[in-house]
Amino acid sequence: MTTYDIALIGFGGVNRTLAELVAARGDTLRSELGFGLRVVAITDLRLGSLVQPEGIDLGMALNMDGASGTFAAHGGSADTINESVIRNCTADIICEATFTNPEDGEPAVSHVRWALESNKSVCTTNKGPVAIRGAELTSLAEQNGVHFEFEGAVMSGTPVIRLAKKMFAGLKLNGFEGILNGTSNYVLGRMEAGLDFEAAISEAQKLGYAEANPAADIEGYDVQLKVLILANELLDAGIELKDVQRQGISTVTPEKIQKASREGLRWKLVGSARRNVDGSVTAGVSPVALPLDHGLAGVSGATNAVSFETDLLGAVTVSGPGAGRVETAYALLSDIIAMHAARTGAAAHV
Ligand SMILES: NC(=O)c1ccc[n+]([C@@H]2O[C@H](COP(=O)([O-])OP(=O)(O)OC[C@H]3O[C@@H](n4cnc5c(N)ncnc54)[C@H](O)[C@@H]3O)[C@@H](O)[C@H]2O)c1
Ligand SMILES: N[C@@H](CCO)C(=O)O
Incomplete structure (x- = not known):
């Protein structure tokens, strides 16, 4: 053997x-x-x-x-x-x-x-x-x-890259949007539950989700890299790091989270890429207050999800653990x- x-x-x-x-x-x-x-x-x-x-x-x-x-x-x-x-x-x-x-x-x-x-x-x-x-x-x-x-x-370990390459054969991918960072998603959820930012980060570190420098998670650098990987691997975008706009969740205060909650919204850090009519690809990461009935609003903890927009199937979503040893x-x-x-x-x- x-x-x-x-x-x-x-x-x-x-x-x-x-x-x-x-x-x-x-x-x-x-x-x-x-x-x-x-x-x-x-x-x-x-x-x-x-x-x-x-x-x-x-x-x-x-x-x-x-x-x-x-x-x-x-x-x-x-x-x-x-x-x-x-x-x-x-x-x-x-x-x-x-x-x-x-x-x-x-x-x-x-x-x-x-x-x-x-x-x-x-x-x-x-x-x-x-x-x-x-x-x-x-x-x-x-x-x-x-x-x-x-x-x-x-x-x-959630299969995304190989899965999309193999299973989407014959489909045209026009873009994707997703929650691609376990730490920031975990932190936003814990803050919604009333924990302060530092305590929430500390929990994410203990659970093995956070980067060695958690600013990479919080300021969107981690998602920027993941959007770049998915865009180039799956959309054949041919883009570079500077082409992926980046904004993290450090501006999402406890007050904003509570206000969104009262209005039926939930803050999420969303990474996305979309193919334009001229063939170019626009990509970025930023915090968005999503309505609770949005497909990504219920993705909680260190779970991640990415929804691919395809020509023949419409949206196909893959969800699973996004971090953890x-x-x-x-x-x-x-x-x-x-x-x-x-x-x-x-x-x-x-
Ligand atoms: N932990 C997760 O949930 C997760 C998920 C997906 C991807 N990743 C990535 O996987 C990698 C490892 O993650 P981790 O959670 O094990 O991180 P970690 O910080 O626990 O471990 C990294 C280890 O690498 C060692 N190291 C750093 N630079 C080195 C070098 N030049 N030569 C030899 N050793 C070196 C450090 O001493 C440390 O022990 C990171 O790049 C991370 O972004 C982690
Ligand atoms: N720090 C990353 C690990 C997975 O890449 C996260 O929280 O999603």
């Missing part, structure tokens, strides 16, 4: 949870999916680097939290030597889950590039490389005969399942 060796670049909430899944469910995955997974390298800013071609003891790695020392105590290095690890380790697949940088996508863009250049496939939940260098990296993967998968970059680790697993299916011709349902 095939075993894929994987390297985890960034060992925070998402990749730790993937390691937990591999440790706890390895046998089930093997029998149900027809392949095994073995972690052969891990790097993290707080822990350093560890490469063990025979397989890393995941119990040991998962017990390390940065306060308890670095990988130097386990035969690795205290330094985060990403380029050398990514290029030289024996992994078949690099799982990239470091911080999203909404400005230029670095250093994750380089992590992905080094992997693809050294003929390793990549799965990532990091929005930066996909939004800012997606076309270039996809083409590099194709040239090198490897895979670049990023389902978790939009709506965590387990939900996003599953996205990486679904990427690996898709790679396996492409390699073997096995049916993939993800």
